Amino acid sequence: MPKAVVKGAGYALIHANDMILTHGTTLTTERMSNPDSDLFADVPKNVQSFEETVAYPPNQCYIGNINPDELANISSPWYENGIENASRFGKFGEIMPLNEFIGAMRLSDTFDLVMLEKDFAEKVKAALTEHPLFSAEEVAKIGNGYDLALIQGLLDAHKADPLTFDGKIVGCVKQAHDFDVNLNSHVMFENLVAKASGVVALRNLLAKTDIDINEIEYVIETSEEACGDMNQRGGGNFAKAIGEMGGLANATGSDTRGFCAAPVHGLINATALVSSGIFKNVVVLAGGATAKLGMNARDHIKKGVPVLENCIGTFAVLIGEDDGVSPVVRTDAVGRHKISSGASPQAVTTAIVTEPLDSVGLKITDVDKFSVEMQNPEITKPAGAGDVPTANYKMIAALGVKRGDLDRKELMNFVKKHGMQGWAPTQGHIPSGVPYVGFAREAIVNGEINRAMIIGKGSLFLGRMTNLFDGVSIIMEKNTGEGSADSVAREDIRQMIAEAMRKLGDSLVSQE
Amino acid sequence: MDLENQTRIKALVEEHGVENVVVVLGGAEAEASGLAAETVTVGDPTFAGPLAGVELGIAVYHILELKDLVDEAVWDEQISMMEMVLDVDEIVAEVKQFRDQGSKYSL
Numbered sequence: 001m002p003k004a005v006v007k008g009a010g011y012a013l014i015h016a017n018d019m020i021l022t023h024g025t026t027l028t029t030e031r032m033s034n035p036d037s038d039l040f041a042d043v044p045k046n047v048q049s050f051e052e053t054v055a056y057p058p059n060q061c062y063i064g065n066i067n068p069d070e071l072a073n074i075s076s077p078w079y080e081n082g083i084e085n086a087s088r089f090g091k092f093g094e095i096m097p098l099n100e101f102i103g104a105m106r107l108s109d110t111f112d113l114v115m116l117e118k119d120f121a122e123k124v125k126a127a128l129t130e131h132p133l134f135s136a137e138e139v140a141k142i143g144n145g146y147d148l149a150l151i152q153g154l155l156d157a158h159k160a161d162p163l164t165f166d167g168k169i170v171g172c173v174k175q176a177h178d179f180d181v182n183l184n185s186h187v188m189f190e191n192l193v194a195k196a197s198g199v200v201a202l203r204n205l206l207a208k209t210d211i212d213i214n215e216i217e218y219v220i221e222t223s224e225e226a227c228g229d230m231n232q233r234g235g236g237n238f239a240k241a242i243g244e245m246g247g248l249a250n251a252t253g254s255d256t257r258g259f260c261a262a263p264v265h266g267l268i269n270a271t272a273l274v275s276s277g278i279f280k281n282v283v284v285l286a287g288g289a290t291a292k293l294g295m296n297a298r299d300h301i302k303k304g305v306p307v308l309e310n311c312i313g314t315f316a317v318l319i320g321e322d323d324g325v326s327p328v329v330r331t332d333a334v335g336r337h338k339i340s341s342g343a344s345p346q347a348v349t350t351a352i353v354t355e356p357l358d359s360v361g362l363k364i365t366d367v368d369k370f371s372v373e374m375q376n377p378e379i380t381k382p383a384g385a386g387d388v389p390t391a392n393y394k395m396i397a398a399l400g401v402k403r404g405d406l407d408r409k410e411l412m413n414f415v416k417k418h419g420m421q422g423w424a425p426t427q428g429h430i431p432s433g434v435p436y437v438g439f440a441r442e443a444i445v446n447g448e449i450n451r452a453m454i455i456g457k458g459s460l461f462l463g464r465m466t467n468l469f470d471g472v473s474i475i476m477e478k479n480t481g482e483g484s485a486d487s488v489a490r491e492d493i494r495q496m497i498a499e500a501m502r503k504l505g506d507s508l509v510s511q512e
Numbered sequence: 513m514d515l516e517n518q519t520r521i522k523a524l525v526e527e528h529g530v531e532n533v534v535v536v537l538g539g540a541e542a543e544a545s546g547l548a549a550e551t552v553t554v555g556d557p558t559f560a561g562p563l564a565g566v567e568l569g570i571a572v573y574h575i576l577e578l579k580d581l582v583d584e585a586v587w588d589e590q591i592s593m594m595e596m597v598l599d600v601d602e603i604v605a606e607v608k609q610f611r612d613q614g615s616k617y618s619l
Contacts (some may be wrong), residue, residue, distance in 0.1 A: 033560075298558075346593035384543040391540060391597065398596040411596070 003483045004274035005326035006476055007281070007318040009438035010205030011062055011093035013425065014101045014197055014312035015054075017047045018164040020294035023189060024309075027294055043297050044167065047307045048079070050097050055082030058376045058423035059311065063090030067439055068420040078378055079306050089132075092438045093204040095311070099165050101196065103128045105173075106142050108196040108245055113174045113188055115154070116163070120170035121145030133203040145171075161185040180230040194225040194287030195241050197314040201285055202246040205316035216318070217279035219243040219253030220269055222262035223286040224428050242285065251283075259463070260373070260432040262286070263315070264456025264472045267434075270319035271329040271474065281320040288312030289427050296383035296426070303382040313430035317437050322483045327444040327452075327476040333360045335455070335473030343469045349399045352455055352471040364400040367418065367475070368449035371436030372396075373457060374424040388431075392455075393419035432456040433473075440476050451477040513551040518561035521552060525568055531617055535572040537607060540598055545574055546606035553614025569616030574607045576600050 020043055021027050030037045053059055057078040061071045065087065075081050088095045096104070103124035106114040116124065121142055128139045151172045154160035160172035173192060177183035198221060206213055221239035228235030239253030258265045263286055270282035290312065297307045319329065335356035341347050357364065372392035380388050397414040400406045406414055424431035433454040440452040457471040525533050535552045539545035549572045550557055556564040576595065579587060611618075 344590040344594075346590070349593070384541055384547060386541040386544075394597040395593060398593045401596065402593055408596075 001275055001331070002277055003322040003328045003479075004271040004319050004331070005322050005328050005479060006437060006441045007211060007320040007323065007326050008205055008209030009092055009318070009434075009441060010201050010203075010208055010316045011064065011090075011435070011438060012197065012200045012204055012314050013053075013059055013062055013093075013095045014200070014288065014314070015050045015095060015097050015310065016101070016290070016293055016312050017044070017310050018098060018167065019193075019290050019312070020047065020297065020307065020310060022162055022164055023186075023193075023290035024293035024295065024297070025291045026297050039298060039301075042301050043294060043307055046297075046301050047310050050095075052079075052082060052306075053310060054088045054095050055084070055086040056308075057081065057083055058378070059095055060086050060090065061423040062092075062313070062425070062435060063094060064092030064438055065090040068423065068436070071423055072421045076378065077305070079308065092208065093201065096200055097127075099124055099170075100127050100131060101200070101312075102163055102165065102171065103139070103142055104134075104200060105163075105192050105196040106171075107134070107138060108192060108199055108241075110241075111176060113176055114163070114171065114192065115151050115160070115174065116142065116145045116171040117148045117151060117169070118145035120165065133200075133207055159185065161189040177229070182226075182229050182233045190290055191225055191227045191238075193290050193312065194223050195238055195245070196287070197312050198223070198238065198242040198285050198287035198316070199245040201287075201314040201316040202242055202283065205283065205285070205318060206246060209318055211281065211318060211320070213247055214250050216243075216248045216251050216281045216283055218270075218273060218282040219248065219251050220266040220282065220284045221253065221255045221286060222257070222266040222284060222429060223255075224257070224259060224262070224289055225287065226257075238287065239285075242287070243283070248283070253283075258456075258470060258472075259458030259460060260429045261456035261458035261470050261472055262429050263432055263434045264454055264474060267317065267319065267329065267437075267454065267474055268334055268472060270317075271331060274319050274321060275329075275331050281318060283316055283318055285316035286314060286429055288314045288430065292427050296379065299383040300379075305378065305382045308376070308379045309426055311425045311427075313425040313427040315430065315434050315437075317434065322479070324481045324483070325445060325479055327441055328479050330360070330475045330477060333357065333362070333475045335453075335471070337457075337469060337471040339468060343467075345395055346399060346402070348457070348469055348471055349395050352457070352473045353396055353453065354399060354403065356473060356475070362451075364396060364403075364405045365414070365418070367451050367453045369420065369436065369440065369443070369452045370396060370418055371420070371433045371440065371452060371454045373431050373455075374420070374422045374433070374435045375426050375431045376422050376424060379426050380422075387422070389419060389422040390415060432458070437476070444476060444478050447478075451475060513548045513556065513561065513563075515561040518551065518556060518563045521568075521570070522562050522566070525570070530568055530570055533570055534617075534619060535570050536578065537572065537574045539574070539603070540594070542599065542602040542606040545603050546610055548572075549574075549607045549610035550614065553610055567614070569614055571615050571617040571619055572607065572611050573619065574603055577604050577607070 163171035219239040226234030266284035377387040
């Protein structure tokens with residue numbers, strides 16, 4: 001069976017302060033229940049500017065400019081210790097300002113639903129033309145824009161959702177149907193954000209990975225949005241729509257859903273498709289969510305912390321045929337929380353972490369790094385949810401103690417050695433395992449570590465269909481090179497020489 | 513506390529009577545556990561859910577306070593790992609504080 005390897009990873013954050021107010025559910029529900037709330041004035045006063053967002057250490061880690069070890073060495077609070085001269089562009093991706101992103105939304109808008117105000121459209125075109133991943137020819141498709149009065153008219157008639165930048169209306173997303181709730185302006189807004197942000201991640205992946213895009217045959221989209229109309233809510237297909245915008249001419253695709261666990265489900269599916277020989281290269285990606293912007297704004301403001309949930313997060317990972325170098329995704333040690341596994345934390349950790357390790361004779365300590373739910377603790381702690389990655393590492397360590405894999409007094413040492421500080425935005429599916437894939441690839445290729453486990457967990461009860469929990473895991477590990485194309489060729493040559501020698505021997509014997 | 517959970521607790525109290533309902537928390541954080549205890553005793557402090565301004569005074573405990581009531585094998589299977597991980601004293605103190613302040617009933 002061919003091996004599937006991790007060939008590359010791309011990551012992007014979209015600075016989206018304005019969307020906290022217009023489309024974050026904390027603010028939109030507040031608008032319905034308490035329209036005179038102080039929150040509407042407090043949030044804009046407590047958000048990070050684009051420059052502050054770029055300098056914010058966890059964001060620099062997300063795009064690969066600092067690694068998790070370097071992040072851990074920066075004093076906290078990180079929001080008071082921004083990195084000087086930080087770049088918006090990084091080794092794995094970028095942090096995009098909202099004006100450029102609104103332009104990207106317009107370019108992702110196949111049905112002319114995004115309307116930009118004239119002056120703003122010109123400024124966006126100028127800004128995006130400078131962007132290395134958007135061509136001038138493409139940027140011209142943004143068009144000339146519309147009079148603000150026309151946009152305001154649609155907003156007043158509740159036929160559109162506002163696009164705002166620096167607090168001013170600069171455009172709108174129109175409804176795609178007069179009666180269909182699944183095509184109303186709010187849903188179209190969320191879906192176009194998911195699509196356009198997925199495109200940004202995909203383009204970063206393609207720019208930073210050595211791959212001929214014509215060799216990519218499949219895309220799996222793993223966000224938490226659903227596109228479709230009133231006859232098929234969630235019919236799809238974000239994957240193909242994003243692939244189209246990435247120029248993946250030879251790919252098709254589909255959407256995989258599983259709440260926060262979906263990206264790791266996607267990685268498992270991609271690994272299966274590649275290792276079975278069905279497709280040579282598969283991209284797993286996800287767009288981001290506007291709904292979660294400013295989710296904990298109330299708690300952050302109350303505790304004097306900036307409203308740190310101001311970025312849309314997105315990623316793209318390429319799983320491809322064995323190249324002899326890139327880390328291999330093991331197919332014999334895939335963790336899964338079964339329907340019968342049970343919901344207690346130790347049942348979940350057993351199912352996702354220790355059962356797959358046991359199946360191949362590995363101990364917890366044989367995994368150099370665990371990538372769990374990598375939420376930035378500066379976001380979750382003020383909201384009363386604690387340090388999520390650390391809690392996960394303690395659970396894995398405690399299970400190791402119960403099993404006798406490590407001594408109880410080693411518990412915190414295990415957390416330090418095999419764990420990491422979280423850096424991902426609380427975008428649901430985004431923190432779940434995948435933020436480390438890029439770093440894991442690099443560390444394994446460079447020989448710094450041998451093995452990493454990528455874990456995704458999902459709270460399915462939120463959909464009110466089941467109370468079951470969910471979780472899956474994969475192991476990435478060092479490529480031995482034995483299954484690579486080069487070594488196969490060498491093996492072939494060895495066999496040919498052996499065959500020739502055998503024939504020579506036979507002929508010498510027969511001559512005797 | 514989740515608004516849906518507030519709705520369910522309110523409905524259970526209406527159905528069975530507040531004196532017959534005990535809330536057992538399983539939160540992993542002291543602050544969140546305290547918030548939940550506060551919500552079911554003196555009302556939702558965020559004034560966002562159906563228990564806003566509703567002083568139920570329910571008997572409320574964290575599962576970590578009820579070890580003696582749980583079968584040893586079940587405890588070992590369900591809780592023992594988390595018992596090793598969580599700050600038990602902090603969580604128990606936080607929940608107890610709100611129980612002492614607002615619970616009208618006890619086990």
